[in-house]
Amino acid sequence: MNPSSFKILYVEDEQFLGRIVKDSLESRGFQVLMLPDGRQVIEQFKRFQPHICVLDVMLPYKDGFTIAQEIRQLEPKIPILFLTAKTQAEDAVQGFQSGGNDYIRKPFSLEELIVRIQNLLQLTQGQTTARSDGTITIGRYHFLPQRYELRLGDEVRKLSHRESELLSIFAENQNKIINRQDILMRVWRDDSFFNSRNLDVYITKLRGLLKDDPSIQILSIKNVGYHFLVG
Incomplete structure (x- = not known):
């Protein structure tokens, strides 16, 4: 730089x-x-x-x-x-x-x-945009949203539709604050208590999926949402 x-x-x-x-x-x-x-x-x-x-x-x-x-x-x-x-x-x-x-x-x-x-x-x-084949780089991972796949080296992890939706939102907002309500309305079209608890479960899943790259963090910001740190 x-x-x-x-x-x-x-x-x-x-x-x-x-x-x-x-x-x-x-x-x-x-x-x-x-x-x-x-x-x-x-x-x-x-x-x-x-x-x-x-x-x-x-x-x-x-x-x-x-x-x-x-x-x-x-x-x-x-x-x-x-x-x-x-x-x-x-x-x-x-x-x-x-x-x-x-x-x-x-x-x-x-x-x-x-x-x-x-x-x-x-x-x-240095924010990474999607490649021509749709692959998005997130730290050491390669995310293929259209194929519901998250790749790390030779390892391929299949994602559910909801996991892929959420990861797409985070991939679009690398190193940014993401509002919790915005996530709920985009993924579930509703910010009810039940869906909010579902979001908590999926955030835990995403943290598990991304745990092999320690440079990636999903930080919870109380009363706001999440700070998705990559780098």
Whole structure:
């Protein structure tokens, strides 16, 4: 990954911290546009067209969560990293709900921030699409949804129709947050308690099917859904 080819929109109201972070990122070759508050973020986002957004949560005029929701409406797939001084788990959930891909708590090391930015960029830029034969790559696995097959090396695992439906949704959303209700409505056309319990069973099955690649995780996000990590 060549940092000079990537642009970062960085919103931070702490001037001293912002300057240190901006200088550090630019010293690594990134192009950085730093803004001090939420007033002109959307206007500058459209002009600058960044590859990733790094947003402080507590900002004057407009908070980072609101900004992220507005950015998501313009560009659904751009990675968003939150910087937050908050420590409550509910705040992390709110960050994911508003469209964030990752968050880091203050105070943080510059090296950790840079690594997280690089990881998000690699995941976004490297997302795999289906091959011409319909095969989708998920980590070390090859998924053939039309044949209901999941392959790992020479091993072929046959999937049920429901397993294949669910895995297709996760394959489409690698390294993204997937809303639980969206899954229920797409697969079962109903989000009843009974179907919700069925989903829990199938999530356990998927975790079992994918367990031979430790880089793949299906993380449960309480009251939200799942974060499908591949990488």
